Amino acid sequence: MPDRPDTPRIRISTDGACKGNPGPGGWAAILEWNGTEKTLSGAEFQTTNNRMEMTAALKALEALKRPAEVTLVTDSRYLMDGMTQWIHGWKRNGWRNAAKHPVKNADLWAALDLAAAPHRIRWEWVKGHSGHSMNERADLLANEAIAAMLEARKD
Secondary structure, eight states: OOOSTTOOEEEEEEEEEESSSSEEEEEEEEEEETTEEEEEEEEEEEEOHHHHHHHHHHHHHHHOSSOOEEEEEESOHHHHHIIIIIHHHHHHTTSBOTTSSBOTTHHHHHHHHHHHTTSEEEEEEOOTTSSOHHHHHHHHHHHHHHHHHHHHHHO
């Protein structure tokens, strides 16, 4: 856990998108620190909206080079609640939910748990498609990633 005064403070805005659910999906993250900005995005041919929301956060956290104080902004309650509440019980129960069924997306939850470990993360939820500028940008980037992937497939 970061606790030194020189620990970087990073704001990450993420979003995932899907054309059909399941269907072609995209993800995006915008990382901001010290007046610098970096965008990340990607797409998959067959996925779900939840997996894209999770992938956006995962790729952003994996891009951090050292422990940081992170504010991670998402419009996904699934992602935020999963990482702040549900994951502890899932891990205790061998990646099974309260009904004793395997947790959906356990591969991404485990990867997110690992990627989040070096950082102190404050999760912030925003309502999607409500004018939050960075969430709108992340949504646009995620949709552009889908469009680019589908266009490249035509070639």
